[in-house]
Amino acid sequence: MITISYINFWTDPYNDKYLSEFIKNNIDKEIEHINYNNSPDILIASVCGNINIISKIKAKCKIFYYGENLNRYPPYNNIKLLQNNFDIILGFKYTNKEEKILRFPLWLLYYKFYNFDSINNIVDYIENEYKKNIVKEKKYFASLISRHDRGGQRIKIFNELKKYGKIMCPGDFMNNTTKIGKTQKDKINYISNGLYNICSENSIYEGYTTEKIFQAFQAGTIPLYWGHDLPEKDIININKYCFCEINNNLEHQIKDVILNKNKYIEGNIFNDNAKNIIEIYYNDLIDSIKKYLMSSNKEESFHG
Secondary structure (H helix, E strand, C coil): CEEEEEECCCCCCCCCCHHHHHHHHHHCCCEEECCHHHCCCEEEECCCCCHHHHHHCCCCEEEEECCCCHHHCCCCCCHHHHHHHCCEEEECCCCEHHHCEEECCHHHHHCCCCCCCCCCCHHHHHHHHHHHHHCCCCCEEEEECCCCCCCCHHHHHHHHHCCCCCEECCCCCCCCCCCCCCCHHHHHHHHCCEEEEECCCCCCCCCCCCCHHHHHHHCCCEEEECCCCCCCCCCECHHHCEECCCCCCHHHHHHHHHHCHHHHHCCCCECCCHHHHHHHHHHHHHHHHHHHHHHHHHHHHHHC
16 A cells, blocks of 8 residues: 655646556555655645645655746745755656656646556557547637736737637637636537647746647647747657747748648657657656655665
8 A cells, every 4th residue: 555645736637646546557556645744655746835844744755746837936946945855856847867857747647548558548549539530520710728828929829820710719818709618628629620729838948848739639630839849849740730939930830831731730640759758757757656665665674
């Protein structure tokens, strides 16, 4: 039995307790959720609270998981402070084991594949959903679903794209139609009815790629994306989406994706090495958790 506690974590129907199921499936033990004051085997924390409480909690393995841009959550954007409080720092930054950093981006948590199975996995699932939805009858031109546009990047893409057709906006931002439900299924079903989807990130941060572009693919659309860099460039085929340089050449980029849509539709979403890279993300996390649990068990046995 492995005991797990959460603290300073967010409540989200897509990823709340994902890590518990991941641990259960990959370490092959039953799990129990307990209060963090009861010395859990694993403590999982995020940015929704005071970091100073972490040092007072006893746990064999302390994991910090962030699903958002840390620049928006001081003091959690202090790597030294994170290293002093946690055994594993899990999120968007690229893996650096010497600094306790493992890459495990947020979009993985939106797909409930807790094991990496060669037959049943994220890559094949999204690829198959894309193939099914890209040939679906498209009822409208494009879509944009968002709550806000804090950085102003979405409106720039919107204004350029609307020159070619109507963009349906069922979210809070630029709302021009009936709002949809809040689930991932609601979103996928809605945007699958259009050919283009504006799926810009809300901000930029090292390695920051969320679920947005993957949902656009799953729905069978051509994504119009903006972010820190090319999204998951080792995983995603760069010919399958339009990376919008909002301050440079945007007009020509949008024109190309409209006039040459077939070149964005052809080919696979994922690169040949995608499965191997994602499997490494999984294995690095599994191995690190096991290391801390085994190390603590040996210490207990020795002192006992």
